[in-house]
Amino acid sequence: xxxxxxxxxxxxxxxxxxxxxxxxxxxxxxxxxxxxxxxxxxxxxxxxxxxxxxxxxxxxxxxxxxxxxxxxxxxxxxxxxxxxxxxxxxxxxxxxxxxxxxxxxxxxxxxxxxxxxxxxxxxxxxxxxxxxxxxxxxxxxxxxxxxxxxxxxxxxxxxxxxxxxxxxxxxxxxxxxxxxxxxxxxxxxxxxxxxxxxxxxxxxxxxxxxxxxxxxxxxxxxxxxxxxxxxxxxxxxxxxxxxxxxxxxxxxxxxxxxxxxxxxxxxxxxxxxxxxxxxxxxxxxxxxxxxxxxxxxxxxxxxxxxxxxxxxxxxxxxxxxxxxxxxxxxxxxxxxxxxxxxxxxxxxxxxxxxxxxxxxxxxxxxxxxxxxxxxxxxxxxxxxxxxxxxxxxxxxxxxxxxxxxxxxxxxxxxxxxxxxxxxxxxxxxxxxxxxxxxxxxxxxxxxxxxxxxxxxxxxxxxxxxxxxxxxxxxxxxxxxxxxxxxxxxxxxxxxxxxxxxxxxxxxxxxxxxxxxxxxxxxxxxxxxxxxxxxxxxxxxxxxxxxxxxxxxxxxxxxxxxxxxxxxxxxxxxxxxxxxxxxx
Amino acid sequence: xxxxxxxxxxxxxxxxxxxxxxxxxxxxxxxxxxxxxxxxxxxxxxxxxxxxxxxxxxxxxxxxxxxxxxxxxxxxxxxxxxxxxxxxxxxxxxxxxxxxxxxxxxxxxxxxxx
Numbered sequence: 090x091x092x093x094x095x096x097x098x099x100x101x102x103x104x105x106x107x108x109x110x111x112x113x114x115x116x117x118x119x120x121x122x123x124x125x126x127x128x129x130x131x132x133x134x135x136x137x138x139x140x141x142x143x144x145x146x147x148x149x150x151x152x153x154x155x156x157x158x159x160x161x162x163x164x165x166x167x168x169x170x171x172x173x174x175x176x177x178x179x180x181x182x183x184x185x186x187x188x189x190x191x192x193x194x195x196x197x198x199x200x201x202x203x204x205x206x207x208x209x210x211x212x213x214x215x216x217x218x219x220x221x222x223x224x225x226x227x228x229x230x231x232x233x234x235x236x237x238x239x240x241x242x243x244x245x246x247x248x249x250x251x252x253x254x255x256x257x258x259x260x261x262x263x264x265x266x267x268x269x270x271x272x273x274x275x276x277x278x279x280x281x282x283x284x285x286x287x288x289x290x291x292x293x294x295x296x297x298x299x300x301x302x303x304x305x306x307x308x309x310x311x312x313x314x315x316x317x318x319x320x321x322x323x324x325x326x327x328x329x330x331x332x333x334x335x336x337x338x339x340x341x342x343x344x345x346x347x348x349x350x351x352x353x354x355x356x357x358x359x360x361x362x363x364x365x366x367x368x369x370x371x372x373x374x375x376x377x378x379x380x381x382x383x384x385x386x387x388x389x390x391x392x393x394x395x396x397x398x399x400x401x402x403x404x405x406x407x408x409x410x411x412x413x414x415x416x417x418x419x420x421x422x423x424x425x426x427x428x429x430x431x432x433x434x435x436x437x438x439x440x441x442x443x444x445x446x447x448x449x450x451x452x453x454x455x456x457x458x459x460x461x462x463x464x465x466x467x468x469x470x471x472x473x474x475x476x477x478x479x480x481x482x483x484x485x486x487x488x489x490x491x492x493x494x495x496x497x498x499x500x501x502x503x504x505x506x507x508x509x510x511x512x513x514x515x516x517x518x519x520x521x522x523x524x525x526x527x528x529x530x531x532x533x534x535x536x537x538x539x540x541x542x543x544x545x546x547x548x549x550x551x552x553x554x555x556x557x558x559x560x561x562x563x564x565x566x567x568x569x570x571x572x573x574x575x576x577x578x579x580x581x582x583x584x585x586x587x588x589x590x591x592x593x594x595x596x597x598x599x600x601x602x603x604x605x606x607x608x609x610x611x612x613x614x615x616x617x618x619x620x621x622x623x624x625x626x627x628x629x630x631x632x633x634x635x636x637x638x639x640x641x642x643x644x645x646x647x648x649x650x651x652x653x654x655x656x657x658x659x660x661x662x663x664x665x666x667x668x669x670x671x672x
Numbered sequence: 673x674x675x676x677x678x679x680x681x682x683x684x685x686x687x688x689x690x691x692x693x694x695x696x697x698x699x700x701x702x703x704x705x706x707x708x709x710x711x712x713x714x715x716x717x718x719x720x721x722x723x724x725x726x727x728x729x730x731x732x733x734x735x736x737x738x739x740x741x742x743x744x745x746x747x748x749x750x751x752x753x754x755x756x757x758x759x760x761x762x763x764x765x766x767x768x769x770x771x772x773x774x775x776x777x778x779x780x781x782x783x784x785x786x
Contacts, residue, residue: 194743201774204763205708209700209747213736239746239762 103310106154106226106262109147110140112329116314117305121286126253126263128283130274131290136301136322137266139175140290141228142168143326144264146177148226149187156226157218157261158190161234165190175326189218195238202240208248212255219259227256227263236277246282253282274306285309291317300439300475303329319441328445330482341365341543346392346458346493349384352562353521356538356547362519363543364457365491367484369514371498372523376534377555378497379403381523382460383412383419384560385495390422394457397450398430401466405430416558429454435466440479443467447483451490459487463497464513480513518542523553526574533575536562552578693717693725693775694754700747701733705764709748712765720777750774 105119114120121127121144129137145156160168168190169179182188191214219227232249239245256263265283270276280287287306292299302317320329345360354361362368370378379402389396400408408430409420422428431450435443451459461483468476480496487494496513514520519541526535534553538546551562552574573581697713699706710729717725732739732747742751752759752775761774771777 191740193745195745199758199760201759201761201770202763203761203771203774204766205705206746206748206763207705208745209703210698210732210739210744210749211746213700213732214739214745217736217740235745 105311106148107152108144109151110143110327110329111325112318112320113303113327116316116318116329117286117308118312121262121264122308122310123262124257124260125285126256126265126283127286127288128265128267128275128280129288129290130267130269130280132269132292135290135292136320136327137290138163138168138230139172139322140327141230141264141266142172142177142179143175145188145226145228146172146179146182149182154225154262155187155222156189156228157215157222157224158188158228158230159215159218159232160190160192161195161229161231164192174324175322176324177326186222189222189224191215191218193234195234197238200238206241206244208235208245208252211248212252216259219261225261227261228266229263230266231268232265233267233275233277233279242277249279250282290320300441319444321439321441321445323442323445325449328448330441330444330448342491347388348381349386349388350381350560350562352551353381353536353560356549356551356562357519357541358544358546360544362493364493365488366493366518366542367488367516368493368495368519368521369498369517370495370521370523371500373500373525376523376525377553377560378499378523379408379462380412380415380417380555380560381521382462382495382497383408383415383417385458386428386460387412387417387419387422389458390419390425390427393427395454396422396428396458396460397454397456398428398460398462399447399450400430400432400462401435402462404432408432414557415555415560429456436469440467440475444479444483448486451487451492456492458493458495460495461497463499465499477513481516484513484516526552528574529577531575531577535574691724691755693721693752694728695725696728696730696751696753698730698732698739698742698744698747698749698751701731703747706748708764708766709750712768712771713750716765716768716771716775716777720772752776 104123105117105121106123107114107120108117129140131137142158145158148154148156158168163171165179165183169183172179179188179190183190193211193214215227218224232252235245235249236242253263253265265279267275267277267279269289270278274280274287274289284307286308289304289306291302291304293302294300301320301322303320304317305313305315318329320327342364344364345358345362346364347354347361348357370381372378382398386396386398398408403411405423409418409423412419419428419430423430429450431446433446447459447461450456464480467479484494496517498513517540520539522537522539524535524537525532527533534555535550536553537548537550540546549564551564554561554563695713695717697709699709713727717727730738732744738744746762748762748764750761750765750771752761759774759776761771765771
């Protein structure tokens, strides 16, 4: 054993052999029962042979456990050819003695039964093959063909019982495949003999979409997942998808990453999305979901991180061209290998295939961010219920891998805004709604954050503008006339600015008037002062005249007195002169 | 082939070539079933193909590779290698009539009676 897959489990538990089939060991908690036979049953074409073959090949290549494939239906050449398309080189493994293939040919028409017999020949062949490669794993595909070759069922049954016992004694982990019967697990009731582990494979087509499913019917002595697990067969073999993860125990990062639109970051508590969270952008057609997603992709790559963009509507070239027109150039990131755009029509595969593609791309590309644009299209690849389950698994998977996931969702007209067609809204961390606002003969875009767990987010509706330089968010005009957007908002703003200019003019005018008035008043004051000065002058001039007249009168009196000759009058005249002078 | 056989094996009364029956019996050890098969086969051959049969008993325990090469699953298996076509008869040959059908000896018998 190169790897010890059982070491994780308590030693008291049943020993298990890791199958190496991706996902199966997870739901069986370690693999198939070691040293015991496991029955794989299912209808024709459900993948039984491949299941067995992959079990052997993985054992030989990954776990150092050689194996024997006993084929009752196909020759070694046919088998090698069949698995080559799945990337397995069976011929090389056979040449290296890691796998032995024995084709058991049973032709009913060539065989006549004439009494007692046993299947010792089969035992001998199996024993020889096991010894040849030192096998730890054995696949018998499909042992039920024996029932077609021999008519004595009694002998066959006892021989099969002996075979399974013998396999256990040899200590090989075996897979026995069987065709599913009507109402029973296998056509010939083999499940009676193989009682340790029974796995049922199923291939169903519903609404033209085929889905393969796997269920562990029975696994004695151990716990196991009991759901029906979708599985698929692709170029890497079988992948089983555990329906949901083990629980909600993924780490929650406190780190924040930019949405690519600064104004949106501002709305999201100023820092953007949480790393590892899941984000939903929903809105009707043409509201800018892809543009916003492209901004996020751009910001991711600009940080030097990897972004996986799953486009269900546009080809990578178309996406790049369209985004360039709004100033987001994604092409350099594609060239640098930071951005991988995987475009496919959702109806190309079933849902499981999509899920597995994501799983695989994530495993290969190791992205920091995964964008799915849009998830609503996936409904065309399956039913509503299946899509919901698939998205739940996908979100769980991305979360547990610490990958930030952004989904866009097209809300169909007439539906409630705050509802997703695919019913994933409750498991989304940040939900941004894009909607159009129809006002005044125009259609404008509005954006708001419906919810965003764990952060203080804006409650505003912002107008969402797609310009040649990218997305911008404007605060929506909220006035007495309600919310205004677009040209109505522009008109309102023009009106406001006109009013402002008008006010400024009025103020200036008032200033000028005031100045003029002041000038007028000052002029008036000056005029009054001049008047007063004139009056004063006049007054002093008349006083002098009076004095002069008095003097003249005095002189005249004095002259008269002299002419009459009285001294008293002369004294009196002296006094009067003094008085006049004092004046 | 038929001509060569005819020359080697002589002819019947009416001049038709007589074939030698080349039979191979696969067994696995000395089990009662194997022993019974050998006994039954010898008896049937003596009765129906006197002097023109050849039996080879192969013990697969000693040579298991032959089980794969000759596509043997059940034990004992009797293989009619000649005459063509190849026939396989499984079991201890205790059911004589079925063995004869399996070996297509019934037809030969009837022809000879005519």
